[in-house]
Amino acid sequence: MIPNDIKITPELIESHGLKPDEYERILALIGREPTFTELGIFSAMWNEHCSYKSSKKWLKTLPTKGPRVIQGPGENAGVVDIGDDQVVVFKMESHNHPSYIEPYQGAATGVGGILRDVFTMGARPVAAMNALRFGAPDHPRTRHLVSGVVAGVGGYGNSFGVPTVGGEVEFHARYNGNCLVNAFAAGLAKADGIFLSKAEGVGLPVVYLGAKTGRDGVGGATMASAEFDDTIDEKRPTVQVGDPFTEKCLLEACLELMETGAVIAIQDMGAAGLTCSAVEMGAKGNLGIELDLDAVPVREERMSAYEMMLSESQERMLMVLRPELEGEAEAIFRKWGLDFAIVGKTTDTLRFIVKHQGDIVADLPIKELGDEAPEYDRPFIEPEKRATLSPADVPEPQDYAAALKALVGSPNGASRRWVYEQYDTLIQGNSAATPGGDAGVIRVEGTRKGLAFTVDVTPRYCEADPFEGGKQAVAEVWRNLTAVGAEPLAATDNLNFGNPERPEIMGQFVGCIKGIGEACRELDFPIVSGNVSLYNETHGEAILPTPAIGGVGLLPDVTVRAGAAFVRENDCIVLIGGHGTHLGATQYLADVLGREDGAPPPVDLACEKRNGTLVRQFIGAQRVSAVHDISSGGLAVALAEMAMAGNIGATVEIDGPAHAALFGEDQGRYILTAAEDQLDALLEDAIDQGIEARMIGRTGGTELTVAGVLTISVEELRTAHEGWFPHYMASAD
Amino acid sequence: MKTAVIVFPGSNRDRDMFRALELVTGSRPQSIWHADATLPDVDLVVVPGGFSYGDYLRSGAIAARSPILKDLVAKAAQGVTVLGVCNGFQILTEAGLLPGALMRNAGLNFVCKEVLLETVTDATRFSLKFEKGQVWRCPVAHHDGNYFADADTLKALEDNGQVVFRYANGTNPNGSINDIAGIMNGAGNVLGMMPHPENLVEPLHGGTDGRLLFESLLSKAA
Numbered sequence: 001m002i003p004n005d006i007k008i009t010p011e012l013i014e015s016h017g018l019k020p021d022e023y024e025r026i027l028a029l030i031g032r033e034p035t036f037t038e039l040g041i042f043s044a045m046w047n048e049h050c051s052y053k054s055s056k057k058w059l060k061t062l063p064t065k066g067p068r069v070i071q072g073p074g075e076n077a078g079v080v081d082i083g084d085d086q087v088v089v090f091k092m093e094s095h096n097h098p099s100y101i102e103p104y105q106g107a108a109t110g111v112g113g114i115l116r117d118v119f120t121m122g123a124r125p126v127a128a129m130n131a132l133r134f135g136a137p138d139h140p141r142t143r144h145l146v147s148g149v150v151a152g153v154g155g156y157g158n159s160f161g162v163p164t165v166g167g168e169v170e171f172h173a174r175y176n177g178n179c180l181v182n183a184f185a186a187g188l189a190k191a192d193g194i195f196l197s198k199a200e201g202v203g204l205p206v207v208y209l210g211a212k213t214g215r216d217g218v219g220g221a222t223m224a225s226a227e228f229d230d231t232i233d234e235k236r237p238t239v240q241v242g243d244p245f246t247e248k249c250l251l252e253a254c255l256e257l258m259e260t261g262a263v264i265a266i267q268d269m270g271a272a273g274l275t276c277s278a279v280e281m282g283a284k285g286n287l288g289i290e291l292d293l294d295a296v297p298v299r300e301e302r303m304s305a306y307e308m309m310l311s312e313s314q315e316r317m318l319m320v321l322r323p324e325l326e327g328e329a330e331a332i333f334r335k336w337g338l339d340f341a342i343v344g345k346t347t348d349t350l351r352f353i354v355k356h357q358g359d360i361v362a363d364l365p366i367k368e369l370g371d372e373a374p375e376y377d378r379p380f381i382e383p384e385k386r387a388t389l390s391p392a393d394v395p396e397p398q399d400y401a402a403a404l405k406a407l408v409g410s411p412n413g414a415s416r417r418w419v420y421e422q423y424d425t426l427i428q429g430n431s432a433a434t435p436g437g438d439a440g441v442i443r444v445e446g447t448r449k450g451l452a453f454t455v456d457v458t459p460r461y462c463e464a465d466p467f468e469g470g471k472q473a474v475a476e477v478w479r480n481l482t483a484v485g486a487e488p489l490a491a492t493d494n495l496n497f498g499n500p501e502r503p504e505i506m507g508q509f510v511g512c513i514k515g516i517g518e519a520c521r522e523l524d525f526p527i528v529s530g531n532v533s534l535y536n537e538t539h540g541e542a543i544l545p546t547p548a549i550g551g552v553g554l555l556p557d558v559t560v561r562a563g564a565a566f567v568r569e570n571d572c573i574v575l576i577g578g579h580g581t582h583l584g585a586t587q588y589l590a591d592v593l594g595r596e597d598g599a600p601p602p603v604d605l606a607c608e609k610r611n612g613t614l615v616r617q618f619i620g621a622q623r624v625s626a627v628h629d630i631s632s633g634g635l636a637v638a639l640a641e642m643a644m645a646g647n648i649g650a651t652v653e654i655d656g657p658a659h660a661a662l663f664g665e666d667q668g669r670y671i672l673t674a675a676e677d678q679l680d681a682l683l684e685d686a687i688d689q690g691i692e693a694r695m696i697g698r699t700g701g702t703e704l705t706v707a708g709v710l711t712i713s714v715e716e717l718r719t720a721h722e723g724w725f726p727h728y729m730a731s732a733d
Numbered sequence: 734m735k736t737a738v739i740v741f742p743g744s745n746r747d748r749d750m751f752r753a754l755e756l757v758t759g760s761r762p763q764s765i766w767h768a769d770a771t772l773p774d775v776d777l778v779v780v781p782g783g784f785s786y787g788d789y790l791r792s793g794a795i796a797a798r799s800p801i802l803k804d805l806v807a808k809a810a811q812g813v814t815v816l817g818v819c820n821g822f823q824i825l826t827e828a829g830l831l832p833g834a835l836m837r838n839a840g841l842n843f844v845c846k847e848v849l850l851e852t853v854t855d856a857t858r859f860s861l862k863f864e865k866g867q868v869w870r871c872p873v874a875h876h877d878g879n880y881f882a883d884a885d886t887l888k889a890l891e892d893n894g895q896v897v898f899r900y901a902n903g904t905n906p907n908g909s910i911n912d913i914a915g916i917m918n919g920a921g922n923v924l925g926m927m928p929h930p931e932n933l934v935e936p937l938h939g940g941t942d943g944r945l946l947f948e949s950l951l952s953k954a955a
Binding site: 151154155158159160161243244245246248249336337420421422423424425426427428429430431432443558559 | 742743745746748749752753783784786787788789842843844845846872874876929931932936937938
């Protein structure tokens with residue numbers, strides 16, 4: 001029996017986020033009362049954030065395989081083949097709770113964590129994105145959060161040296177008490193140069209690398225698995241502090257070390273730090289791990305075993321190394337000014353043993369710690385289906401030009417330039433398309449290939465109908481990649497929801513997952529990595545269901561792609577997919593009429609695939625001059641964006657009810673432009689494949705005109721579009 | 734032309750600079766680690782962009798005291814061409830190779846965007862391929878690019894033709910005094926600039942305006 005200095009009381013158990021039945025399970029598993037350190041270890045491994053105990057059952061239903069998938073979920077990041085013995089490694093992860101408590105550091109370490117996930121696999125990060133959601137602009141905390149989160153994302157990514165190529169920023173009152181910070185990173189590696197966390201071999205050194213361990217972030221993962229209340233300011237010490245400089249050095253040192261062949265297994269210390277990384281390495285490799293905490297480099301004195309095991313200090317790695325190459329490995333880390341310490345060894349006992357100052361402070365079965373976390377089949381209620389609104393149910397605007405101007409200048413429709421100009425979008429010199437378009441594009445260095453990246457979800461659709469909303473999120477990502485000409489390869493998901501113990505929230509989660517799964521299957525677009533963030537609620541009010549999807553696409557030739565900007569006067573404007581009819585849950589409804597009712601637009605996945613495949617063929621054959629998908633705000637907003645980006649106007653004709661045609665958000669649609677001599681063949685090819693395509697007008701002039709409905713100058717649109725964000729951020733609270 | 738790029742811990746536009754130099758000169762620059770004592774015999778030494786040592790102190794302050802800087806100062810005194818871009822410019826001012834200082838941007842935020850530069854003089858080895866007064870596109874990406882010098886220093890810079898590049902047409906992104914984007918030393922062999930010409934050198938970047946700077950150096954060395 002291990003002596004216990006601190007009495008394990010029901011209050012202590014509860015403060016570790018463990019339910020009474022979960023504690024009973026611990027007692028049954030180890031046959032005695034756990035030590036304080038052991039209680040902390042269980043709390044770290046069994047919280048929602050690390051164990052996926054509420055979501056696992058449903059995550060298993062997602063398609064994760066495909067001909068190009070080399071590594072699906074379960075490792076630090078997904079791995080997908082891009083030909084020529086190269087792979088792209090990517091993942092998206094949330095840092096919501098820390099960012100609400102301490103926006104700069106919360107967001108910065110969110111970026112740091114996802115970059116580390118990628119280079120832990122042996123890949124050099126080449127692109128980053130982020131999906132940010134904040135409360136209503138007039139909420140007193142929002143401006144402070146936007147300012148801090150954007151500075152934090154930039155502060156870390158810019159210093160580390162990865163281009164931010166895309167992202168999302170949205171506002172909604174349902175995020176007032178709980179902002180969302182979802183960070184995506186992608187890296188490139190050789191197909192035979194991928195490193196995994198599974199330890200192999202008995203008696204080998206377990207090596208600690210990177211920054212020293214401090215008291216920051218102790219209990220962070222447990223904090224992230226609870227709802228917020230009025231005590232959040234007390235939780236500030238659970239937020240970690242980022243050091244992008246150390247991370248950059250760690251990247252270079254790790255990649256250099258991997259080249260030497262010394263690395264057998266590697267795991268970054270993310271959530272639940274040393275505990276989670278050591279247990280994962282051992283449990284995956286069917287090995288025990290013995291740690292000696294006296295060897296752990298620390299930056300604070302008198303740290304307890306409990307604190308060391310639960311610290312989430314950043315920029316740290318754990319590795320199992322080949323003993324004969326230990327010296328070489330150490331020299332590399334010293335060169336980069338990083339700590340290098342042998343803190344333990346692998347064993348054949350399948351026990352996780354932690355020693356501190358001569359005492360054994362934890363002795364636990366390693367497999368059970370990792371694999372036998374509680375798993376819940378939580379009850380759920382499917383939300384009631386909303387009625388579909390017909391255009392007749394929705395009033396027309398009195399002034400169409402004013403409505404369009406309002407949409408492109410609204411908090412959710414306005415340009416994000418204020419945000420992305422704080423991110424280094426050009427570093428590494430491979431950026432081909434930077435933020436502001438449908439997808440960011442980078443060149444794969446040393447080749448002609450390009451990679452396209454986008455992140456998307458429409459939470460108001462998910463709220464209105466989780467299943468259709470889940471489908472739509474995937475479809476829109478797939479469409480964004482298609483719109484630049486890329487072949488969609490695979491996706492990562494970042495599932496942000498409220499408290500899963502409430503059946504209606506669990507119903508949203510289940511509905512969205514089912515929708516995502518269906519869309520991924522139909523579009524051959526597997527999910528290769530991801531992250532679940534639950535308990536995003538404050539005072540019992542949950543966020544909108546927000547399953548953010550990050551997608552990666554491949555361009556065989558990075559120079560053969562499309563952008564959204566009109567490129568010249570007198571091009572023909574072609575609408576693929578027909579005129580809009582659907583106004584339920586649209587941006588027009590929300591931003592112009594102040595309503596959020598109605599069913600969201602349904603997604604016809606077969607049509608989505610057919611239309612997208614055609615558009616991609618057109619781009620690949622260089623038959624079109626510009627392409628933009630139609631999403632929030634409908635045809636009118638899409639045309640306005642193309643006009644503003646190219647500084648060229650357009651004149652189009654529509655039919656049907658004008659508000660539905662212009663602002664309807666029917667799915668699977670694109671706007672193309674093409675030279676006059678291309679038009680007939682394009683339309684014929686579309687018709688041959690049963691795709692609705694029609695010429696609706698021409699580019700040219702300085703105004704956007706919809707015949708008989710509206711005329712507005714591109715300059716006036718731009719003033720509204722570019723004005724909102726800087727004006728908002730500059731105004732006083 | 735033989736070139737070398739100094740790499741500090743935290744340098745992160747070193748790879749961009751390697752590629753741009755290789756593209757223009759046709760040969761791979763040498764990579765010089767900050768802890769080395771001496772620079773090789775080359776025509777051009779570049780101090781690249783990034784966040785050397787994290788720039789947690791004043792930007793460039795620690796790098797200016799790293800071992801290789803001694804030799805850089807010595808080589809500069811011998812007339813070797815030195816180009817500092819972004820963090821490199823900050824390091825050169827901290828090392829005393831160029832006058833003035835780079836303060837936090839006037840807008841307080843990091844800024845990454847394309848600006849317009851005016852080549853104030855074509856009578857330098859860094860700008861001889863430009864036309865005097867030529868306005869060209871160039872990206873910036875920095876947090877501390879707000880150039881400042883006292884009135885006497887500024888007057889001397891202007892009077893001696895040491896201001897080589899200026900932000901043009903109202904595109905000054907950081908509040909730099911006199912719209913200064915790049916300056917050189919009195920001897921004309923050391924230039925520091927905040928914008929990144931290395932990020933606009935091939936069609937993929939959307940333009941090749943930045944090449945003229947490297948081609949100027951190449952033609953001088955030839």
